Amino acid sequence: MNKTMRITVDGRKIRASPGQTIMDACDDAGVYVPRLCDVEGLVPQGSCRVCTVKADGHTVAACTEPAEPGMKVENDTLEIKNYRxxxxRMLFHEGNHLCPICEASGRCELQAMAYRLRISQATKYPYLQPVRPVDASHPDIALDNNRCILCGRCIRASRDVDGKHVFEYVGRGIHKRIGVNAENLAATNASIDDYAMSLEVCPVGCIIRKREGFFAPIGARQFDREPIGMDVETRQEHHVPKRRPDPAFGNDGTK
Amino acid sequence: MSVENPKTRIVEIEPLTRVEGHGKVTVHLDHDHNVVEARLHIVEFRGFERFIRGRLLWEVPVIVQRLCGICPVSHHLAAAKAMDAIVGADVLPPTAEKMRRLMHYGQIMQSHVLHFFHLSSPDLLFGFGAPVKKRNVFSVIKEFPELARQGVMLRKYGQEVIEYTAGKKIHGTGAIPGGINKNLSIRERDALLGNIERMIRWAGGAVGVAKDYTLSHLPQVEQFANFKSNHLSLVRDDGALDLYHGNLRAIDASGNIIFDQVDYTRFNDYLMEEVRPWSYMKFPFIKSRGNLDGWYRVGPLSRLNNVSYIDTPLAEKEYRTFREFSRRKPNHMTLAYHWARMIEVLHCVEKIHELLLDTDLQGTDLRVTGARREEGIGVIEAPRGSLFHHYKVDEHDQVTYCNLIVSTTHNNSGLNRAVTDVARKYVGGKKRITEGLLNHVEVAVRAYDPCLSCATHALGQMPLVVELFDAQGHLLHTNSQYVDRPAAGLKP
Structure with a gap:
């Protein structure tokens, strides 16, 4: 059963190990599947659907769908790109994403994804312009829910890596938000040293490390140097397998 | 005579062109078509002071610079200076202060050059009464190609200075509370040094153009919106021109000191703002002189009237000529703003040269913090005049209070006075208003280089329409300065 299999992505044959998701197999082969809610080091949850691909004709989330022998995957097609x-776009319209004044500009995965997908102007959707307060109660961390895209990476990082459960989803449907497990962030056991509070966990500018904003000059920010996904696309030469929590440990994961 | 008198009629010039933002001029006439009063109306409102509340303190310098695309650096730095006070950074590392100064000189230079070459030079080169189709920057390019090229290249240079210090030509992020986020690389320094000699030469030439214009049109310049006022600006502790930092000095119309070396954090003790119902722009005045006599002007003209000297040799030489011209008394001529503005451009280019040769710009000590405060005030000499930013921040790093007094607000009374003065001479007594005559009113406004979007914190474009009202307040005549807009028409 441990024998590697072959799947086809946009006509190109790549190898996949048993139990690997489509995304992991693609990452190992240097094929980038765009994603926002998934990040190396956390259990995938398939909620943002930006990694949508067609596998044998069915639309699936590449981050959660296991690779099957002989699977034919469509990733970089016009149809899939339009879905993405x-x-x-809907994420931009649902929140208050003001890139010009956001300290995450230049390292924001949502912004970088928009650039990669060549989204450069307003679309047919209305801006919902929700009114969401900033929680700046914590001495070292602030939460600006206006920028949250509900990826849940902070929930998984706090729960699975920090073992703290600082964050959780609250509400349903369009009212669903990220909540903290107390009246405000200051009343939780959150710490600036938590993995959940590191710059790599929040893909946008929702979790703010206080008094560090705009330290990186324009030109030296993460996506000023290279577009999002290029790290995966240049991975082929090194063939470094992705770091993932061991499924045997379930949600208790490893750091 | 009150302008509310039913026997007056109103001429409106709306919106203004070749100023930043959207304003409207109404000229109030009596039955004999004499001007009673003219007002510059500021009819837009943006509310930056309100929606900045709740934001985090380090975001402020980046957010407030969005007030404007012409001099964002001024807001960026004024806010950063206020935030320095809040984070307790009383003395910045030399690299940080000098990088900010470099950014600021680049900003003043490019903004002044934009105003002089792109916006005002058509009026000066072709005459205020020249046809609208001719009075634009494209005609300048056609008939004075070398001058236009120098204007474009000078502005480009100023913007490159901004890019190397703030990361972008417009709306960068360089200044952070307590310092700066980058130094100047050797490559960036050498790129700027490569062109500096030429820029100094061209800036000197620009002073010549403005000076020659003033001297060769003296009867007109002396007649045109030349009125006495107080003047306010920052000056260095030895009285020298300092555009980035200093203390407040105010002089009266005769050049006597009203106050001097006042710590700008105490500006509230010396200045007040009056609200009038017909404008969103407030009317500041010097407290000790009262709201009738205490109004003052700011900007290049006021700065050169105020300072004791300029600490760069070429600009100092031009400054002396400027002062001798008015016999070392304050120069009150509205059109002399242009001359003063170009002397400042020369000063900025000299300062940029001086800074580029300073190895502190390659330092790596970029920021500092100290004991936290709840309140911070930052004042800077922006291209258009003194710019005040005042904030309060709570213990959670969130802004609770913001008050911005921008240069054009300081000049509000001066602008209204200039418009009235010009309207009396050029507009009054006539039944219909020609393009050229209307433009005289505009030229007066434009000389102050008003940034109306800043002043009202307003979203705006830059069109021009003119409206004429009869004594009962009925619209009589609409005129437009748009070349491609429907021509003037009579309305019942």
């Missing part, structure tokens, strides 16, 4: 564009 719509999904990312």
């Amino acid at each position: 564009r719509d999904l990312v």
Whole structure:
């Protein structure tokens, strides 16, 4: 059963190990599948759907769908790219994403994804312009829910890596938000040293490390140097397998 | 005579062109078509002071610079200076202060050059009464190609200075509370040094153009919106021109000191703002002189009237000529703003040269913090005049209070006075208003280089329409300065 299999992505044959998701197999082969809610080091949850691909004709989330022998995957097709564009556009319209004044500009995965998908202007959707307060109660961390895209990476990082459960989803449907497990962030056991509070966990500018904003000059920020996904696309030469929590440990994961 | 008198009629010039933002001029006439009063109305409102509340303190310098695309650096730095006070950074590392100064000199230079070459030079080169189709920057390019090229290249240079210090030509992020986020690389320094000699030469030439204009049109310049006022600006502790930092000095119309070396954090003790119902722009005045006599002007003209000297040799030489011209008394001529503005451009280019040769710009000590405060005030000499930013921040790092007094607000009374003065001479007594005559009113406004979007914190474009009202307040005549807009028409 441990024998590697072959799947086809946009006509190109790549190897996949048993139990690997489509995304992991693609990452190992240097094929980038765009994603926002998934990040190396956390259990995938398939909620943002930006990694949508067609596998043998069915639309699935590449981050959660296991690779099957002989599977034919469509990733970089016009149809799939249009799905992704719509999904990312809706994220912009649902929150208050003001890139010009946001300290995450230049390292924001949502912004970088928009650039990668060539989204550059307003679309047919209305801006919902929700009114969401900033929680700046914690001495070292602030939460600006206006920028949250509900990826849940902070929930998984706090729960699975920090073992703290600082964050959780609250509400349903369009009212669903990220909540903290107390009256405000200051009343939780959150710490600036938590993995959940590191710059790599929040893909946008929702979790703010206080008094560090705009330290990186324009030109030296993460996505000023290279577009999002290029790290995966240049991975082929090194063939470094992705770091993932061991499924045997379930949600208790490893750091 | 009150302008509310039913026997007056109103001429409106709306919106203004070749100023930043959207304003409207109404000229109030009596039955004999004499001007009673003219007002510059600021009819837009943005509310930056309100929606900045709740934001985090380090975001402020980046957010407030969005007030404007012409001089964002001024807001960026004024806010950063206020935030320095809040984070307890009383003395910045030399690299940080000098990088900010470099950014600021680049900003003043490019903004002044934009105003002089792109916006005002058509009026000066072709005459205020020249046809609208001719009075634009494209005609300048056609008939004075070398001058236009120098204007474009000078502005480009100023913007490159901003890019190397703030990361972008417009709306960068360089200044952070307590310092700066980058130094100047050797490559960036050498790129700027490569062109500096030429820029100094061209800036000197620009002073010549403005000076020659003033001297060769003296009867007109002396007649045109030349009125006495107080003047306010920052000056260095030895009285020298300092555009980035200093203390407040105010002089009266005769050049006597009203106050001097006042710590700008105490500006509330010396200045007040009056609200009038017909404008979103407030009317500041010097407290000790009262709201009738205490109004003052700011900007290049006021700065050169105020300072004791300029600490760069070429600009100092031009400054002396400027002062001798008015016999070392304050120069009150509205059109002399242009001359003063170009002397400042020369000063900025000299300062940029001086800074580029300073190895502190390659330092790595970029920021500092100290004991936290709840309140911070930052004042800077922006291209258009003194710019005040005042904030309060709570213990959670969130802004609770913001008050911005921008240069054009300081000049509000001066602008209204200039418009009235010009309207009396050029507009009054006529039944219909020609393009050229209307433009005289505009030229007066434009000389102050008003940034109306800043002043009202307003979203705006830059069109021009003119409206004429009869004594009962009925609209009589609409005129437009748009070349491609429907021509003037009579309305019942």
